[in-house]
Amino acid sequence: MLLIHCPHCGTRPELEFSYGGEAHIARPADPSLVSDEDWASYLYLRSNTKGVHAERWRHVRGCGRFFNALRDTTNDRILVTYKAGEKPPGEFR
Amino acid sequence: MSESMSGLSVASPTERFVLQADAMTLAAAAQALGFDSDVVTSEARDNGAFALLWLGPDERLILAWQDQTPQIAPRVASALADQPHSLVEVTHRQVSRRLQGQSISELLNCGCPLDLEPTQFPVGRCSRTLFNKAEIVLWRRGSNDFHVEIWRSYADYFERWLIEAAQDLPVSTL
Numbered sequence: 570m571l572l573i574h575c576p577h578c579g580t581r582p583e584l585e586f587s588y589g590g591e592a593h594i595a596r597p598a599d600p601s602l603v604s605d606e607d608w609a610s611y612l613y614l615r616s617n618t619k620g621v622h623a624e625r626w627r628h629v630r631g632c633g634r635f636f637n638a639l640r641d642t643t644n645d646r647i648l649v650t651y652k653a654g655e656k657p658p659g660e661f662r
Numbered sequence: 663m664s665e666s667m668s669g670l671s672v673a674s675p676t677e678r679f680v681l682q683a684d685a686m687t688l689a690a691a692a693q694a695l696g697f698d699s700d701v702v703t704s705e706a707r708d709n710g711a712f713a714l715l716w717l718g719p720d721e722r723l724i725l726a727w728q729d730q731t732p733q734i735a736p737r738v739a740s741a742l743a744d745q746p747h748s749l750v751e752v753t754h755r756q757v758s759r760r761l762q763g764q765s766i767s768e769l770l771n772c773g774c775p776l777d778l779e780p781t782q783f784p785v786g787r788c789s790r791t792l793f794n795k796a797e798i799v800l801w802r803r804g805s806n807d808f809h810v811e812i813w814r815s816y817a818d819y820f821e822r823w824l825i826e827a828a829q830d831l832p833v834s835t836l
């Protein structure tokens with residue numbers, strides 16, 4: 570079983586987590602000012618990275634919190650996790 | 663509560679509430695319930711009248727043990743006054759089970775993926791987790807003594823799973 574490190578609870582079994590899509594996608598502050606193309610891009614277009622990918626996870630069967638993870642999509646290895654609202658740790662930026 | 667009994671028994675809190683609020687408000691609520699301070703990450707405490715269980719950074723489960731009259735909401739009311747919070751009664755949403763006896767952590771591990779070694783999940787630790795397909799809150803009250811909160815409609819599933827699993831263990835636990 571994969572183990573995932575929750576920034577709040579520590580290292581826990583994968584079964585307790587759910588995936589939440591790509592991280593660090595900011596909703597436009599005023600959607601009415603955004604062009605249709607930019608809005609469609611915000612809603613639907615994702616980077617689909619091959620390699621290190623910043624993504625959201627939720628410890629849904631644990632503390633319930635969303636957090637972020639850097640995961641290498643080629644080998645499924647999670648390099649680091651950090652709290653929602655934070656930037657990736659310096660060495661990964 | 664059946665302190666000395668071995669196996670699976672029913673624990674009977676008289677009330678259950680889930681409280682969500684910021685750290686200062688949670689600390690004030692903990693003091694209003696008679697605790698010195700709020701619980702820390704993954705900690706549960708029992709002062710005889712109330713149990714306070716950490717569910718998440720801003721979320722606590724509160725159990726009352728004693729009176730049948732409402733205890734929790736009146737006790738925390740002044741601590742919560744004018745503070746943004748959510749206090750939800752879940753008394754009848756879930757039921758409580760007590761699991762005691764030798765090999766009880768091995769039995770729980772038939773359905774629960776947490777590492778229940780005493781170094782990883784010591785006495786006084788609690789967590790929301792899974793038991794097979796059912797969400798539970800697991801609280802270790804003693805080295806061979808666990809309290810489980812489970813949603814009412816899953817209780818039968820949980821118990822049948824335990825009884826089935828117990829047959830595969832070398833020591834009879836249930």
Ligand SMILES: [Zn+2]
Pocket residue numbers: 575576577578579628631632633634
């Ligand atoms: Zn967590």
